[in-house]
Amino acid sequence: xxxxxxxxxxxxxxxxxxxxxxxxxxxxxxxxxxxxxxxxxxxxxxxxxxxxxxxxxxxxxxxxxxxxxxxxxxxxxxxxxxxxxxxxxxxxxxxxxxxxxxxxxxxxxxxxxxxxxxxxxxxxxxxxxxxxxxxxxxxxxxxxxxxxxxxxxxxxxxxxxxxxxxxxxxxxxxxxxxxxxxxxxxxxxxxxxxxxxxxxxxxxxxxxxxxxxxxxxxxxxxxxxxxxxxxxxxxxxxxxxxxxxxxxxxxxxxxxxxxxxxxxxxxxxxxxxxxxxxxxxxxxxxxxxxxxxxxxxxxxxxxxxxxxxxxxxxxxxxxxxxxxxxxxxxxxxxxxxxxxxxxxxxxxxxxxxxxxxxxxxxxxxxxxxxxxxxxxxxxxxxxxxxxxxxxxxxxxxxxxxxxxxxxxxxxxxxxxxxx
Amino acid sequence: xxxxxxxxxxxxxxxxxxxxxxxxxxxxxxxxxxxxxxxxxxxxxxxxxxxxxxxxxxxxxxxxxxxxxxxxxxxxxxxxxxxxxxxxxxxxxxxxxxxxxxxxxxxxxxxxxxxxxxxxxxxxxxxxxxxxxxxxxxxxxxxxxxxxxxxxxxxxxxxxx
Numbered sequence: 001x002x003x004x005x006x007x008x009x010x011x012x013x014x015x016x017x018x019x020x021x022x023x024x025x026x027x028x029x030x031x032x033x034x035x036x037x038x039x040x041x042x043x044x045x046x047x048x049x050x051x052x053x054x055x056x057x058x059x060x061x062x063x064x065x066x067x068x069x070x071x072x073x074x075x076x077x078x079x080x081x082x083x084x085x086x087x088x089x090x091x092x093x094x095x096x097x098x099x100x101x102x103x104x105x106x107x108x109x110x111x112x113x114x115x116x117x118x119x120x121x122x123x124x125x126x127x128x129x130x131x132x133x134x135x136x137x138x139x140x141x142x143x144x145x146x147x148x149x150x151x152x153x154x155x156x157x158x159x160x161x162x163x164x165x166x167x168x169x170x171x172x173x174x175x176x177x178x179x180x181x182x183x184x185x186x187x188x189x190x191x192x193x194x195x196x197x198x199x200x201x202x203x204x205x206x207x208x209x210x211x212x213x214x215x216x217x218x219x220x221x222x223x224x225x226x227x228x229x230x231x232x233x234x235x236x237x238x239x240x241x242x243x244x245x246x247x248x249x250x251x252x253x254x255x256x257x258x259x260x261x262x263x264x265x266x267x268x269x270x271x272x273x274x275x276x277x278x279x280x281x282x283x284x285x286x287x288x289x290x291x292x293x294x295x296x297x298x299x300x301x302x303x304x305x306x307x308x309x310x311x312x313x314x315x316x317x318x319x320x321x322x323x324x325x326x327x328x329x330x331x332x333x334x335x336x337x338x339x340x341x342x343x344x345x346x347x348x349x350x351x352x353x354x355x356x357x358x359x360x361x362x363x364x365x366x367x368x369x370x371x372x373x374x375x376x377x378x379x380x381x382x383x384x385x386x387x388x389x390x391x392x393x394x395x396x397x398x399x400x401x402x403x404x405x406x407x408x409x410x411x412x413x414x415x416x417x418x419x
Numbered sequence: 420x421x422x423x424x425x426x427x428x429x430x431x432x433x434x435x436x437x438x439x440x441x442x443x444x445x446x447x448x449x450x451x452x453x454x455x456x457x458x459x460x461x462x463x464x465x466x467x468x469x470x471x472x473x474x475x476x477x478x479x480x481x482x483x484x485x486x487x488x489x490x491x492x493x494x495x496x497x498x499x500x501x502x503x504x505x506x507x508x509x510x511x512x513x514x515x516x517x518x519x520x521x522x523x524x525x526x527x528x529x530x531x532x533x534x535x536x537x538x539x540x541x542x543x544x545x546x547x548x549x550x551x552x553x554x555x556x557x558x559x560x561x562x563x564x565x566x567x568x569x570x571x572x573x574x575x576x577x578x579x580x
Contacts, residue, residue: 037441037482038481038483040443041443041484045570051574121481123480123481139505139508140481140483140505141483142512142569143569145570146569146570146579149570149580189428189501219505222475277428365436366437383479385430385432385479386433386455392455
């Protein structure tokens with residue numbers, strides 16, 4: 001029996017010729033990542049265990065993105081602990097305010113993830129880098145501490161769901177719609193412990209920012225990781241970012257899958273997820289007309305340049321509806337600069353949206369856009385759980401940047417094509 | 420001891436809402452545990468109580484604060500039909516017992532007295548007299564638990580210094 005992309009990467013990392021689904025292996029890590037919420041807990045564990053040194057200061061990334069610029073004293077103290085640790089261990093890839101971006105946009109942008117690499121991050125959306133053909137997965141703080149100390153992590157080799165993409169996305173349909181549609185099909189635990197392996201002729205038409213959004217939300221199907229094959233677009237993205245050697249892996253023709261799913265990209269409609277699960281999906285046609293009070297365009301899912309371009313194309317020359325607050329958050333400083341140079345930021349501001357420095361902020365109800373009682377938001381973020389963005393009575397609809405922007409203009413969930 | 424029983428997809432945002440993550444102190448986490456799904460939990464939970472959940476318990480964020488909060492409340496263990504993978508990992512890594520057993524979840528109700536043997540994975544509903552067998556941990560995982568968590572296990576092996 002052959003191996004999947006993920007299984008091949010894990011085999012290489014564990015120094016084995018082959019691995020099978022269910023096997024427990026210990027893999028060598030190419031990057032260990034943490035943020036300002038999870039790293040302090042990892043530091044405490046690191047110190048409690050009496051550990052003194054990190055395995056490789058060049059293979060650890062600490063990004064202060066969740067509560068920054070710091071929203072309160074406690075958050076500031078957590079960031080200070082990260083800063084101190086990074087200094088003590090001379091961590092090369094430490095990103096503080098001014099250099100930071102939302103970690104899962106920043107890590108690929110800085111060339112810290114490459115095909116075939118094994119990456120763990122103390123953040124569930126670490127699965128994003130599968131877009132580059134890497135194996136990357138979210139873990140907790142103790143795993144991060146162990147990874148920083150040893151460069152190793154234990155993994156149960158996942159079985160896989162094969163997702164074959166055919167056709168080509170239509171206008172106003174993006175990677176976000178693909179992944180919401182898939183989660184609607186599988187359910188929030190449909191891919192539990194498994195990898196989602198995206199293949200098929202439809203892959204070539206997807207931009208890297210679409211692939212990042214798709215892999216980013218693999219966790220919302222319960223998956224361990226999502227992964228794409230490496231193609232010309234991947235290589236073009238890596239150029240100028242990654243100078244070290246990397247290795248692309250393809251699944252064997254006889255690789256085993258527990259399930260095979262086909263998605264015709266051409267037939268896909270803009271898709272949204274209603275409260276309180278990402279799997280509670282509807283097409284925009286079914287959802288249209290639902291009033292909203294806040295729009296968030298940003299996050300590790302949809303704060304990249306293509307996302308901002310799609311939102312700006314809709315908001316340019318239009319106005320955010322009266323009674324609606326529209327918050328736009330470029331995911332990194334580079335994306336922010338690019339958006340300024342392209343005139344997107346001006347388009348947002350002229351439309352009556354606010355543009356923020358990079359932060360995870362509102363996605364997890366932290367700051368920069370917390371909801372009040374009974375309010376509804378449409379958001380390009382990744383989770384619409386109870387109380388995620390505000391009180392338990394507040395509601396979140398997950399959507400693409402295009403649908404979110406169109407809804408900002410009308411004040412109700414709107415298909416961009418109808419504007 | 421008491422049973423707290425919840426449904427499917429108990430997510431990490433309801434186990435410990437993100438607004439409290441700015442203070443990872445265990446007592447603070449415990450005082451807000453389950454706040455958004457069960458406002459009375461933190462004030463009524465006592466040492467030795469058991470949390471029972473449906474499928475995909477602990478889904479969502481990677482925050483280790485979630486199993487830490489439940490553990491800090493004195494909860495003896497979580498029994499669920501299935502666990503989200505990061506929660507599962509985190510619980511093992513911090514040495515907090517979790518048991519996967521769909522039959523036990525269906526066969527235990529609030530008000531029942533329940534006994535658990537972690538070595539054998541046997542769960543007994545002492546009220547109904549019915550016994551359940553939870554899925555055993557793989558040997559690899561048992562070694563982590565026996566060493567008192569992942570970091571100690573790595574130190575014992577000499578790979579972490």
